[in-house]
Amino acid sequence: MTDPTDTLATGDRIELRFPARGDLIVLARLVTSAISARAGFDIEELEDLRLAVGELCLLTLHGSDGRSGVLCLELTVLGDAIGVVCTLERATAADVAGPEGEEIVFLSEQILDALVDEHGRESHDGFVRTWLRKRRGGHAE
Amino acid sequence: MDQEFQIEERAGTAPPVIAVSGEIDVATAPQLRECLHRVIAEGESTIVLDLLGVTFLDSTALGVLVGALKRCREVGGDLHLVVADPRIVKIFEITGLTSVFTIADSAQAAGAS
Numbered sequence: 001m002t003d004p005t006d007t008l009a010t011g012d013r014i015e016l017r018f019p020a021r022g023d024l025i026v027l028a029r030l031v032t033s034a035i036s037a038r039a040g041f042d043i044e045e046l047e048d049l050r051l052a053v054g055e056l057c058l059l060t061l062h063g064s065d066g067r068s069g070v071l072c073l074e075l076t077v078l079g080d081a082i083g084v085v086c087t088l089e090r091a092t093a094a095d096v097a098g099p100e101g102e103e104i105v106f107l108s109e110q111i112l113d114a115l116v117d118e119h120g121r122e123s124h125d126g127f128v129r130t131w132l133r134k135r136r137g138g139h140a141e
Numbered sequence: 142m143d144q145e146f147q148i149e150e151r152a153g154t155a156p157p158v159i160a161v162s163g164e165i166d167v168a169t170a171p172q173l174r175e176c177l178h179r180v181i182a183e184g185e186s187t188i189v190l191d192l193l194g195v196t197f198l199d200s201t202a203l204g205v206l207v208g209a210l211k212r213c214r215e216v217g218g219d220l221h222l223v224v225a226d227p228r229i230v231k232i233f234e235i236t237g238l239t240s241v242f243t244i245a246d247s248a249q250a251a252g253a254s
Contacts (some may be wrong), residue, residue: 022167022201029197047186047228054199103207106199107236114235 008038013076020069020088025057028073032084035075039082041136048115049134053084054109059121060086060130062105068092079115081135088128142199144196148176154253156187156221162194165202173202178224186218189253193225203236210242219243221251 016031018024032053036046043046058072069092074085112119112132146163157180165173180188190206192198210220224230225246233239245251 025167026164051199051232052196054166058200099205102205104200107203110236111200111232 006038007037007040008077010077010079012039013074016073016075017070020061020064020071021067022058022061023032023052024071025061028071028086029054031073032075034080035077039077039136041082042064045134045136047080049084052112052115052119052134053086055111056084056086056130056132059105059108059112060088060128062101063123063128064088064105065092078133081133083091083131083133085129085131087130095108144209146172146196147194148173150176151191154189154248156189156218156253157185158189158248158253160194161241162196164197165195165205166197166199167201170201170205174205174208177205178212181209181212181216182241186213186216187221187252188213188218189223189248189251190249191223191251192229193223195224195226195229198232200231200236202240203232206242207238221245223251234239239253 007057014031016028018027019052029050033046036049041049060071069088069090072087072089076083094134116134119130121127121130143160144163146165146169147161149160151158151160159180161173163169177188206220213220221243221247224233224244233242233244243251
């Protein structure tokens with residue numbers, strides 16, 4: 001029998017805020033695994049979400065100096081789906097990395113295309129916001 | 142937490158085998174980049190990169206591998222990958238990189254002796 005205290009229901013929202021540093025993205029992946037399991041995602045979907053949220057964080061950090069600002073991750077249970085919003089606040093812009101940096105953005109977007117149902121990125125006035133949505137039981141591939 | 146990130150350069154094989162374990166992400170990929178670039182700069186043109194111990198890799202890791210592959214091919218060599226974990230293979234598949242890299246399931250199959 002499932003312990004109701006181990007599950008999450010529609011509307012439950014978890015927020016994680018941490019210094020906007022690449023080496024701390026592992027925190028976002030760990031939280032995503034825990035939340036996805038409690039929201040009823042199976043192990044393969046959970047692994048997909050873990051990778052996808054890491055890529056979402058990388059896309060959000062792209063163009064920042066990777067040392068300043070705060071990365072905020074919001075995970076919301078939406079019925080049979082999870083919605084994730086990642087925002088970057090108060091970061092300092094940096095020169096976009098060279099060809100490898102652009103290649104990584106392309107690879108990130110390919111990974112997100114394959115693993116989640118919807119995703120997007122928007123930025124204005126130095127504020128970057130990325131988001132994704134993945135449904136349970138229906139592999140995006 | 143997953144297995145700690147480690148790089149092991151195995152002596153006595155031709156081509157050289159570099160074995161990586163743990164998570165290759167934005168935090169650890171620079172160490173792998175530095176290792177691969179150094180080995181190529183020391184004169185190796187073909188490298189077998191054993192990823193059997195890798196538990197996670199992201200786009201940053203893929204970027205490092207693609208960069209190293211280009212360097213190897215510029216000097217007439219290649220970068221052979223050893224991957225068996227279906228989760229890791231899947232990342233190469235969804236990014237189309239299975240058609241770019243030579244991927245084997247053991248270092249021997251990748252040409253190391």
